[in-house]
Amino acid sequence: MTNQDDMKQPDSSETTPTSFVTVGDVRFAYRRFGKPSGTPLVFLQHFRGSMDNWDPALLNGFAKDRTVITVDNAGVGLSTGEVPDTVADMAHHAMVFIDVLYLTQVDLLGFSLGGYIAQHMTLSRPNLVRRLILAGTGPGKGEGTQDLNQDILAVASSPPSKDGMIALFFEQTETSQAAGAAYWDRLQTREGERDPYLTGNGVQAQRTALTRWDRNEDAAYPHLREIAQPVFVASGSNDLIIPTVNAIVLAQRLPKNAQLIIYPDSGHGFLFQYHTLFGKHATLFLDT
């Protein structure tokens, strides 16, 4: 007997239980919630981040209109398996995960490292991706780009803390720092099991993958013209981790469907600082 309640997706990030699905060596942890919609929006996370590092205010905004799926990629958070040391292998895992959920087409929101993965997925399986949101990310080395800041990446590899996270992700202004503190506090509102930040060997594997992409070893830069999907490129005005100019280069080199928004008074975490406005911009992009 099917109970009507079983069909109903949970509607908030904080209360959605973690689900698991196993493919080969990897048991993927994921959460699916929001208004049932034709094309789910799949979120791909930043360096070391787990599902618990998405701002619930941002996720819940999207969940009002559509199905939201967050996932820990192989070896991250509550998922098992090895963290790969290339973006290509991370993209492979993410596509396998989408396939095993029987999703034939998704929208992707890739943030930072997640944006690298989203670009790789779009290039390798164009039919899988309807629309693409690239937040705080870059295309790899090319004309006009600036490298990932390795010093800052080293800092980001140390044990995470509220102060450290705010310093890395937010601008050195009162308004942005306050937005960072509010973001951190919202991250603590999850009910039920918590999903740990990546530590140990996996951190080095992710750093290797980031650095390879940055050197253009398997990056999207030479292939940007092949991306036919509409793309929304978004960045903070002063991103210390992946410099803002990379978003500009990305938008300039993508074919005619790339829209660029740069948010004021913000850094890498602009999408959390402006969760309402960014959510509205992204919704306009996804729905029109």
Place this chain on the structure above:
Amino acid sequence: MTNQDDMKQPDSSETTPTSFVTVGDVRFAYRRFGKPSGTPLVFLQHFRGSMDNWDPALLNGFAKDRTVITVDNAGVGLSTGEVPDTVADMAHHAMVFIDVLYLTQVDLLGFSLGGYIAQHMTLSRPNLVRRLILAGTGPGKGEGTQDLNQDILAVASSPPSKDGMIALFFEQTETSQAAGAAYWDRLQTREGERDPYLTGNGVQAQRTALTRWDRNEDAAYPHLREIAQPVFVASGSNDLIIPTVNAIVLAQRLPKNAQLIIYPDSGHGFLFQYHTLFGKHATLFLDT
């Protein structure tokens, strides 16, 4: 006796009669329509353009939520007086016009030359301006900016035609050219009296003003840090007249409240090509 109907503003750009108000040597022609709102949105027009060169689709979108005011500045279209050859004098005229309507605070949407005027007004009378939208414009000469294209300005000074306007304002793609043709056709839907494009000596005066600004003779570039208002900077991805990079420089140098959006597959006329999306972005900016 006051008739209730006299209090109601017309709601569409095409049917609003032209009003006139005289100050000193200038009889200003203007149109005021839309939902009565606390802070009207005043539109400042591009090189040679009159009120009839605003896309009615764009104006009517804004008019659903707020009072819209379009105006011919001194010597342009249906207004009398001399066209000045400096942006400072154009800004002076526009401020006098706002004063004579007894408006104590307005939002400004300045497009191209109108964006120069809007910046000048904001710097000289900061209390007059609540929020500022700068579309297809630049701050004057400075680090990273590119000059106004003088060859294209010469072309833009010849008699206006549908083909010429589409070539100048829209991108060389099928989609953008089609959007240009649709824009031109919408311009023809005005009922009642028409408002002519600027010809004669006034054209040379506007060119001189544009060129002076571009050389930084009276431009905003050195003063951008003094603008404390929230600003929405918008540009097409490939503006042939005022190169897109000027919008990027503008957003980078404005204080912390400047949001930047660059629209894909478009040129100077991006705000007409994307009248719905740009209107929604601008409304989000004005209302939040």
